[in-house]
Amino acid sequence: MKRIAFILFLFSVFSGIAQEKEATEVGFKKRVLETTEVDFLSSYYQQDGIHSAVSGGSGTENLSDVTAAIVVAMPLSDDEILTADVGISAYSSASSSNINPFDTQNPTPWQSSSGASQSDQLATLALSYSASSDDRNTIWNAHISASKEYDYSSLGFGGGITKEFNDKNTELSLSASAYLDTWKPIYPKELQDFKDNGNNLNGGIFNYFTITGNTSYNPAQFTFHQDKNRNSYSVSLSLSQIITKKLQLSVFLDILQQQGLLSTPYQRVYFKDINPSFINDFQLANDIERLPDSRFKVPIGARLHYYINERMVLRTYYRFYSDNWGIQSHTANIELPVKISSKFTVFPMYRYYIQTASDYFAPINTHLSTEKYYTSDYDLSSFDANQYGFGINYTDIFTNAKVWKLGLKNIDFRYNHYDRSDGLQADIISLGIKFIMQ
Template sequence: MKRIFLSAAGLFMLSQLIAQQRDSTGFQARKLKVEEVNLVSSYYSQNGNNAAVTGGIGSQKLTDIANVFDVKLVGYDKRKRKHSLDVELGIDHYTSASSDKVDLKSNSSASHADTRFYPSAVWTIENELKGHSFSIGLSSSTEFDYQSFGGNLSYSKKTKNKSGEFTAKAQVYLDQVKQVTPVELRPGGERDEHYPGENRNTFAGSLSYTQIINQRLQVAVLADVVRQQGFLSLPFYRVYFNDGSVHQEKLPDSRFKLPLGLRANYFVGDNIILRSYYRFYTDNWGIRSHTAEMEVPVKLNAFLSVSPFYRYYTQTSVKYFAPYEKHTAQDAYYTSNYDLSKFNSSFFGAGLRWLPPQGLFGLQHFNMIEVRYGHYKKNIDMQSNIISLNLRFK
């Protein structure tokens, strides 16, 4: 948790610099200027007994510390179009008991911990008078055994009365997966760290429509189409057959996903909002899932609100899953990854948001702090906890 407070100190110093910039340039400047800064830090821990690295058995103990730093700049060009640049940098560091078992004979290996860097940037041009906008974005994610590069394009158009908005988005991710196989499956059991890479590409299209029904109700319809191609297994996941032999997870090299969603927000008076969400998901590997979520932000006073939430999830198993030592030599594809098994889960918790009128620590523009806690539990002996802190300067 030490990282959270160090990051908060950094944001404090940055807020001073940004405030000075605003004082010198003025709020009416047409050039890009800092509009908002967010820092989100979180701590995640989990435990369970179905580790895919060891064939569906063994410890799933894992901890992750994440910090995401986000800066949004806004300006206007000569044609009065609004330009927004959203730049984000994320850094995660995790330790994993299961990943440490890539080499079963080692007390501790290099794979027990890793750090992931994931920067991104999105440029948006909005014509507020005509009610349409266009954006383009780039992203990257880097860790020891995985490298991803992404790009996206998005277009939005409001209805004439501005009560509805249609959005279309296209995304592509071009990934490289290092073939870090279990040590006993390498030639001669070697521990060489120069691993070949395999391609994994993802192409996605999204459509959404948001409509204000009346002063109290707003709804949104969401649909995605996702196509994945390439190496879709994880190379260090073991699968034990019923004859005791060990194999590397093997899954098809293509996957088609279709998520469909519905979101509705209802304002109960001035102090309570009911935020509901439902999603149906299906793919050609055999998974069918349902997600239902409810969050109820309650404004306790003008500056403080609490948001309890609950999410229920259930899914069927992929066609290629079987537990430890249940696969046979006749299986063309096989996995013992319990994330692809049949299960249901619950995620519940609450958030607390404070927007003091004089700002945090006496800084008027350092205007929001939010703390959220959630507990996640599957019915297959796995559970986790996450706590996050969001600081905003505006």
């Protein structure tokens, strides 16, 4: 209740500032947003790989996800905009289904089980509010958000300010956000049953399967998590400058701090100094992923846009990232929109990414049981990745096409293929349609 009261207080402060400015307004003033805009967004994502973190760094990473969202931006006055974003995402995952692979007669890390963890849904709701000054050189904003899936929930809030100078040729933005998240931990089935049975092999799955290999299975290091919270805090600073009529540069710096349960409770780890135990082809976990309860991240980057001619614009992006878990990464992105008519634009895209491994990462059956922290999640490994894509954009500033009281303003279609050096491959298709209320 204290969090909700604080968020409502933020909104009342920002709303009061905007209303006070509106009351002192003199003369004509162009509205920040002329009429309500509605965006319908959807995407389909498919991936596969050979390094499932759920089964300790080996196994299928097959996953598919369908997402749909509606974003409505409403002018509250000449100066104020309220935006509501509602979304739902549904996924099916062969990898996460192996949290409990023992609901089949032949458990294996390479096939999907039929367990409840095979699929899940994520629901999200976000509200944001912005208020502009009379001269349009200052913009205040605040936001709140909430999301929920079976084993994870999140509450976020924040705000910021943007200032424009030099006849709007220079823009400086400062913002801060906080996300207060809670896990409902799900553990690998064999570890859960071992603890529930009083640290022995009588009961649960052990009554229905025969252990091979090391038949004295004893994951003595496994304990349940006591801290189930994950809190994230960030501060962002950006500066944008129009250098010439054709060149624009922007730079940004983010500072992020995470605290709490930062490991994933259902990701297995296997130790090389403990003889492996199996049920069929599935190796039984020695423990779950263990990571520090704090993480400090610093990304810094820049965007450079160059206007080539009336038909082409070059957009480039670079980011350097570093954290105190030992990961450093570089991201470079290039996009070349080409205007082929007054309404249609096509744009090829390419993105390159490379990172070093976390101090706590090692492949399957490589960690030692004497270590304090360990993970075999290949997202924390050393790898490089290439992403290729293209997009098509349709824009009609006169909104001639109409659906009920909505005029069609924009259609944006994108496809990207992602290829990672550790064998992970993914494809994503996204579609966005913007309407304005008439």
